[in-house]
Amino acid sequence: MRIPFGVVNEWRPEQTRKTGHLPGENVMPHLRETDYSTRIRPGTIIVFGRRRAHEVVEIKERPLDLRPQHFEDEWTRYTEWWTEQFMAGRDVGPQPEKATWKHRPLVIALRPADQPNAKPQHYAVRADRPFYVLPEHYSVCRLCNEVPPCTHVTTEARVEAEMAKTETLMSIPAGCCLSCGEPITSRMKAVRFPGPNLWRPDLGDHSAVFHARQDCADSVRSYRRQWEQKGHEELQPALPTEDEGDNT
Ligand SMILES: [Zn+2]
Numbered sequence: 001m002r003i004p005f006g007v008v009n010e011w012r013p014e015q016t017r018k019t020g021h022l023p024g025e026n027v028m029p030h031l032r033e034t035d036y037s038t039r040i041r042p043g044t045i046i047v048f049g050r051r052r053a054h055e056v057v058e059i060k061e062r063p064l065d066l067r068p069q070h071f072e073d074e075w076t077r078y079t080e081w082w083t084e085q086f087m088a089g090r091d092v093g094p095q096p097e098k099a100t101w102k103h104r105p106l107v108i109a110l111r112p113a114d115q116p117n118a119k120p121q122h123y124a125v126r127a128d129r130p131f132y133v134l135p136e137h138y139s140v141c142r143l144c145n146e147v148p149p150c151t152h153v154t155t156e157a158r159v160e161a162e163m164a165k166t167e168t169l170m171s172i173p174a175g176c177c178l179s180c181g182e183p184i185t186s187r188m189k190a191v192r193f194p195g196p197n198l199w200r201p202d203l204g205d206h207s208a209v210f211h212a213r214q215d216c217a218d219s220v221r222s223y224r225r226q227w228e229q230k231g232h233e234e235l236q237p238a239l240p241t242e243d244e245g246d247n248t
Pocket residue numbers: 141142143144145146150151152153
């Protein structure tokens with residue numbers, strides 16, 4: 001029995017694993033075009049904004065004097081960091097130049113991929129920001145027009161995962177590991193957390209216990225985070241109890 005923590009990971013379109021990189025100096029200079037990576041050009045369809053398919057109309061360098069202030073601030077911070085590292089004798093590569101800095105803003109002109117006559121909108125994006133690239137015959141959700149999985153679907157999946165997690169958790173007998181639900185014998189090492197049981201308050205104080213083994217470590221980390229947030233720093237979790245010395 002495993003409790004599925006972190007079931008919903010970072011979003012990724014279902015229909016493509018291809019990542020596109022913008023053209024320009026210092027952007028993936030040795031890029032090889034494969035099923036997984038490609039160069040973005042006018043005509044390329046990318047996912048942008050809220051899971052929307054957009055056609056790239058144009059990509060341009062942004063003149064230095066037209067860069068948004070937050071890019072300027074970042075450049076200043078970056079060069080300060082670079083100088084510090086350099087002075088400290090660390091190898092941080094060649095000194096970056098403002099005009100070709102890999103985080104510099106490029107301007108991309110985009111329009112909704114299903115509206116070929118729409119007026120393109122311009123966006124400033126980092127030169128090294130990758131995008132998901134869709135095939136010409138891409139699909140969208142019929143209800144919301146988003147690239148699948150759409151927001152509704154991922155929200156539903158998250159809620160379901162939460163419910164499954166709760167059900168699994170509620171079925172764990174007292175004294176068993178709150179990660180795998182299996183008993184903790186006297187010969188096994190365990191991690192116990194003092195104070196109220198944050199996941200199963202019904203089991204009473206000082207009842208949160210986990211196996212001190214790799215398989216259950218993710219749950220311990222996750223519990224410890226919540227436990228520390230609740231202000232239990234002053235109490236120390238009982239670290240792995242000593243072996244009971246039964247050598248059979
Ligand atoms: Zn939808």
